[in-house]
Amino acid sequence: MSRKIRRRTVLKGLGVAGVGGLAGCAQAGEDTPTEGDGGGDGEGDGGTEDTPESDGETETSAATGDAPASRTIKVGILMGVTGGLSELGPPIRQAAELAAEHMDRESDTFTVDYQFEDTATDPNTGISSAEALVSADYPMVAGALSSTVTIQTANNVLVPNGVVQCSPASTSPQLSNLEDNGYLWRTTPGDGLQAAVMTTVGRDRLDAQSTATLALNNDYGQGLAAEYVSAWEEAGGTVQNEVSFEPGQGSYTSQLSSALQDQPDLLMIVGYPESGVRIFRDFYSDYSQDFCDIIVPDGLQSGSLPGNVGNSMRNVWGTAPSSTGPGRDAFDSLYQEEFDSDPSESPFTAQSFDAVAVLALANAAAGENNGEAIRDQMANVANEGGEEVTADNLAEGLQMAASGTEINYQGASSAIQFNDAGDIGAATYQFYRYQEGGFEVIENIEYSE
Incomplete structure (x- = not known):
């Protein structure tokens, strides 16, 4: 071959x-x-x-x-x-x-x-x-x-x-x-599959009509964000703001404000835990859990994240390839x-x-x-x-x-x-939700080409 x-x-x-x-x-x-x-x-x-x-x-x-x-x-x-x-x-x-x-x-x-x-x-x-x-x-x-x-x-x-x-x-x-x-x-x-799963979860499970993205400025972050925006719009939803961020910054307050200025039903954040801890600390400093739901992919799946952030993060949902x-x-x-x-x-x-x-x-x-x-x-x-x-x-x-x-x-x-x-x-994807002390897998979702 x-x-x-x-x-x-x-x-x-x-x-x-x-x-x-x-x-x-x-x-x-x-x-x-x-x-x-x-x-x-x-x-x-x-x-x-x-x-x-x-x-x-x-x-x-x-x-x-x-x-x-x-x-x-x-x-x-x-x-x-x-x-x-x-x-x-x-x-x-x-x-x-x-x-x-x-x-x-x-x-x-x-x-x-x-x-x-x-x-x-x-x-x-x-x-x-x-x-x-x-x-x-x-x-x-x-x-x-x-x-x-x-x-x-x-x-x-x-x-x-x-x-x-x-x-x-x-x-x-x-x-x-x-x-x-x-x-x-x-x-x-690949992220084309995950974007479709995230869109289905956001639209059907979380009842979101509008979304915004906050994505790490690298191939992973920008690639997944682009696939997600395409899938969301194809599903009939509205994409309000698309914001990128650099790793290792001391504050992400400005980026969060730009992404959330039109009050989306759902914010999609893609990145790694190193920056994710700071992003979520800044979010909960300025917004309540009731402000909007958040969905994240595998790059931000970490059982230690709520403890590091200092919040139960119960408004944060996620998808990740399962095994x-x-x-x-x-x-x-x-x-x-x-x-x-x-x-x-x-x-x-x-x-x-x-x-x-x-x-x-x-x-x-x-x-x-x-x-x-x-x-x-x-x-x-x-x-x-x-x-x-x-x-x-x-x-x-x-x-x-x-x-x-x-x-x-x-x-x-x-x-x-x-x-x-x-x-x-x-692939099969976990649909999970953060909670005090880690996260709970709600169900597995199968997706194929």
Whole structure:
């Protein structure tokens, strides 16, 4: 499979999938290892030092169906765990490293060698970190998280060097249109889907006729805001004001005043917790919870937000990609055993596990640490057809893929069906509401192209 030109796909339908329980974007703290750490034993670049490594070939061809010889699968992990995503990023990194270490431990045939690099949620740092992975000969990378960082690292480093990139959290619609020669993929749905869900929630559940937007001035914020405005107007609603903001400001009083001057029924805010705390403190300083409802996406989904803001935030509702894939239970069990925490409390953890898993399976099917060969196997190991592989049998899946067996990876986040743009064509979204001490998931909403 070779994709040369990326294209946008068309949104179609929405359905309700049932009721979710209590829980906890694009991006949360941990005691993170230092930059460049990784591997099954938590030291060095990952893998097992005394295991022979072959970057190019196995002793038997995948086409023969024979058992493969031992070899090393190399995967870079490029994610922002400091900067704007310092709260949301660490659990996403944990899930990626968990996938690599789980396959390394369970496989008798493959060593999984990984190296982590922090982007600091900054495009320039991200480019330098991506260059470090290319210099270390990693043919595929899980990341980045911020859409802006993913776009910049793809355009400037990874695509020109023929490195496959799979983001678990970058939702900007711009990713669907990049001239990436088929090297850029993602295991999270694009913001076109989320904008449609947010509009349906705002119009049908919150009875809002008018809206305004307050969006971070980057690819994620502006891309989602534009999709939301388009979806809202298409649904017959009124968009009053569209306001952008820069991260890290000492006050957002002026921006809030501009967005709210015509008293919209619903204010949509898109950003990250770093700026979100200040925005919500300023809002509640000047306005009551009864002034208007607010809706936020995954970038502002954080169980600690009400406590940091000092308000229950009960007028704030949100949507975020949920994780309801066939491999969810197995992933939850692995994550809880490893980190003694619930991955559902942090967005994009399941998508991160899936990104590393799909990359590794494509690498095994390719039979070599070669970006072009891995690229051409990405859809083959994930889309419909073949033996089912989940988090339960990933090591067996690597063996099957390397032997030429057709496989179908069923992810923790979703079934992982890639479209021609390397995007996920369907997703389930949480509809949640903030309250004292965190947030409550009200129900799950399914949406597909």
